[in-house]
Amino acid sequence: MSSRWVLPVRYRGTPLLVFASVLFAVMALCTRLLAGRLSPGQVASGRFAIGLLFLALFFPLMRRRPRFGRVHLWALRGIFGGAAVYLYFVALDRMSVGPAVLLNACWPIYAAIIGWLFLGERVTGALLAGLVLTTVGAGLVMWSTVAQDVSLTLGLGAWAGMASAVLGGAAVVVIRALRHETDAATVFLSFCLFGLLFSLPFALADWRPLGWDVVLPLLGVGVSSVVAQMAFTYALGYVTAVAGGVATQSTPVFSWVLAAVLLDEAVSPLAVTGALVCMVGVLWGTGVLERLRTPQSKPAP
Template identity: 85%
Template sequence: MTPRWVLPVRFRGTPLLVFSSVLFAVMALCTRLLSGRLSPGQVASGRFLIGLLFLAIYYPVMGRGPRFGRLPLWCLRGIFGGAAVYLYFVAIDRMTVGPAVLLNACWPIYAAIIGWAFLKERVTGPLLAGLLLTTVGAGLVMWSTMDGGVSLTLGLGAWAGMGSAVLGGAAVVVVRALRHETDAATVFLSFCLFGLLFSLPFALHDWRPLGWDVALPLLGVGLTSVVAQMTFTYAFGYVTAVAGGVATQLTPVFSWVLGAVLLGEAVSPLAVTGALVCMAGVLWGTGMLDRWRSASARTAT
């Protein structure tokens, strides 16, 4: 029997996380198009519902069912992740996109702290430096999109943005703990199921009319979320929570690029500087520069 195709090991960690970052940026772009037209609860519920529909097709096609592992951890992944997504959408709805993404982009810091406390994951010097660089770079990119008069006052939007970062960091650590006893689809099932249960009451409370003009962006939010989240969860079986946090800090940079190209947002020198700092942090923190040097040396030899 011919063995089925398997993704090479060198592509399973950081490269997959970079790919998922691109998709998460596309999702953020679609979410931005829905801001003010649908409530945060509606957008979140649509995202999770499309994910559940995908899984309803996925499991029969694959000929298997969910593999839950430790049920309490499986439930916690969905609760933390679902609440983080809803709060993130609240932050976008209550604030401008720049400050909301800037606050949410701090989740790797909380993931590093929680991963060290509960998973005993070691934080090396290069990894910590890469995390700091990418956080600073992402912050510069998002700060460049703000108007001169914008300030980060601690209103509901700011609290929601910070809450989404804390819960997002906790969710990533739980994913890391689960990935060796379950699969990406089962983890994604928890995310969609508990996320829908969490966001649906808010959607019903603040229901806004649905029209064909919101159908395409909402479908974009759901579909890009499915592929990005499945890729993200699978990749975290091959990296630590902190290393994953370093790679996924590219999401704000990709969001800025898509906004500049597709929405005509201004390209400032500060944004370009932040993008370069962010990419340097990813290359340094994940050790990609060292691997490229070693590959080049082997090629030269």
């Protein structure tokens, strides 16, 4: 094939980031479709099992072996990430899709704070301001769920969504610590293996009968998450961290739209306000807004 038909490298990242964000939203939608039919532990276990099946084919086909690095850090990545996903699925089981995804998408700001605490990464005024905005926005989203229904169920779902963001941020910090010791597929292996070990006891404790009506949504959860994760990881090799941060915050938007259109879920004005505040807080705290506002200097000819 002639080289003129090859897409330039600089165009490969952004379309894939958008594609991955849509798939992460589809995963959330499929998870919500399983609410009441399967427990969050069952859904999380299914997602991780499908990921392990993918990796069982991936490593032999690519003729590669896992590269673990420091095993205790590699294991921590999976434990934190697995716990984050389980809590995220608890939130999706008890809340509407948009608010649950939004609360989970606050993980970049918590990753920045945890990175400062444990990796000595620099803390800026923008980071602290972003943390305040994100906390206020998340509080508005949580309050909107209580305003709709004062039941304890919604309260637990909102707190689970917040906790999933904190643990997700911790998992990302561990990945940073391992960045020179392992590869993306091995990190994904830790995520799936320890995630399955974490969620399986919850699945067995609240096991619900499996029927053919849950097969398609469960496959949707697993397949969309695997493809989205691989596409997102690949795209980050072609774009800046700024673009990655923007894409992370686009997932709640896609999720809210899909839920409103396909599930007819109501959109609370208070929740939307909180979502906007959260997104601004994350983008501000992680430096995305500043980098977008400041023109990048061009190299001298």
